[in-house]
Amino acid sequence: MRALLIDVPKCVGCGACVAACCEQNGLPLEDSAELAPHHYTVVRKLRTRRGEVYYRRLCMHCLDPACASVCPVGALKKTSQGPVVYDPSICMGCRYCLQACPFDVPRYEWDSRAPKLGKCSFCAERLAEGGVTACAQVCPTGATVCGERDDLLREARSRIAAEPGKYVPRIYGEREVGGTSVLYISHVPFGILGLPENLPPEPLPNFTQRALSQIPPLVGSAGLILAGLWWLTNRKHEVARKESAESAREGSR
């Protein structure tokens, strides 16, 4: 399983990753701090007490993605190599994925008559050919690295340990919503980078699964109970009808 490690203090904000992303995906290169259907990744600048901080935002490529689990037609899928990929040809545009994403990543072509979702595809084709993502390939400082998730977790831990007191002693994405394929280490709190700090360690699809798994037994028992009730009340009615018919016959006699 491939992953990306984003080392926030190493980023100098040169924007090479954004340019490479636009070239790779045939998107217009514009200066923007906000994700958009045609901005799969952005570099944001933040003024803090520790000086200027540059950081990237892009799809987190969750290990058990909420977006893929809620898609009724399976237009979003997690591939075995790591990317969460989107197939617009079968998408019906219900936008449950936008609603369900805990990171508010997917963007929608609101002004199109045939709207599509826009988000980072983790350069799925490049990975399939054994390469790395376009953004990781061009990063001059090692702020974005592409590799095996286990190796990157080890790398992140050693970077944190090598400079005690520099980093927040935690890897964002290691456990959040069951883990993500994009990992962050940072010298400023993750919350101010817009990464939610209140996410459970459990994959979000589990929250739905607990309700869905109750359905088959409930349907079975409801069917049986209803059939039983019908039989009981029907019998009561028939007995009452027979008795009233009998008493009418006796009365006429």
Place this chain on the structure above:
Amino acid sequence: MTRLRVLFWRWVALAILAAGVYATVVRFTKGLGAATNLSDQMPWGLWIGFDVLCGVGLAAGGFTITMAVYILHLEKLRPVVRPAVLTAFLGYLLVIVALIYDLGRPWNIWRAAVLWNPRSVMFEVAWCVMLYTTVLAVEFSPLLFDKLGWRRASRTARAAMVPLAVAGFILSTMHQSSLGSLYLILPTKLHPLWYSPLLPWLFWFSAVGAGLAMVIFESGMSARAFGRALELDVLEKLARAMAVMLGVFWFLRLWDLGHRGHLGAAFRFSGPGSFQAAMFWLEMLLLVAPAALVLSDRVRLHPQRLFAVACAVVAGFLTHRLNVSTTALAAGSRYFPSWMEIAVTLMLVTLGIVAFRFAVRHLAVFEPAQKPVRGGQTLRTAYA
């Protein structure tokens, strides 16, 4: 005077339809962005929150009444079966129309039937809509067959009523609850006053309560519009059942908030969260007060008061659904539907009312007997 009033409402309806047609053209030629105030943070607006969540919920009278009559043999309720089935059928047809407006790529809607993703609640919702609309169509069909004089078709459809009532109950229960389950995947995005693992159950109980209120509401409206006597002895029974359902809803809601330790969020009367707290109390007041009032004979057996209570329950139900779909989301307080979203919704409601009136005029929706008939036997012959 009455002629003036009729004329006035006719013009209102025409104005709504004209605005709705304009909005329809904009929606399908320029896209969702031009017609709606939806955004990436607020991907579901009025069309999902009202047209779908509320439309399906208010149709719950259909499966509740058919179950009571065909499965439990509560013959007394038979006079309201047809209007309840008609409402549910029209409601579901309008939900499908609203979905076509709301889906970004509606031409792919059929794919949900072919490409299965059983992990998605939306997949369950899609199948329930398809199957239950079919059930409702068959339940409604005898009225049409009778009008056309197709006796054999009518008899065949009637023979299937018991299994259809069972299927209707199961599909509706799944559908009503799954609309709540849609929000289970948002544990961190939905406000704690509304996020709950019990959402599917809360949606079910409130839908059955509001569905019964809707039957009372319609009986009142059509009694006025068509000068019929009100079946108060029937409606009074429905009101009792409604009170029980809302009571369970109320109990589950408070118990769950207390159990999860979020009851305090309801008492934030200033600062952030106070808007959500106010909306919570509005919802509770509109749903709980009627349930308590209806226990009194002086309310339940009084046509106007009973009608007012039913209106309050419907309003409370709408508040609950809109709270879950809008108020409870962080972006919800910044969202207000565009006039075109409102125009489409009003147009669909208007079309529903027009279709209901048309059906009542031309089909035997209400029993021919105006006065309440005593005893199931007589009623059964009146129906057969």
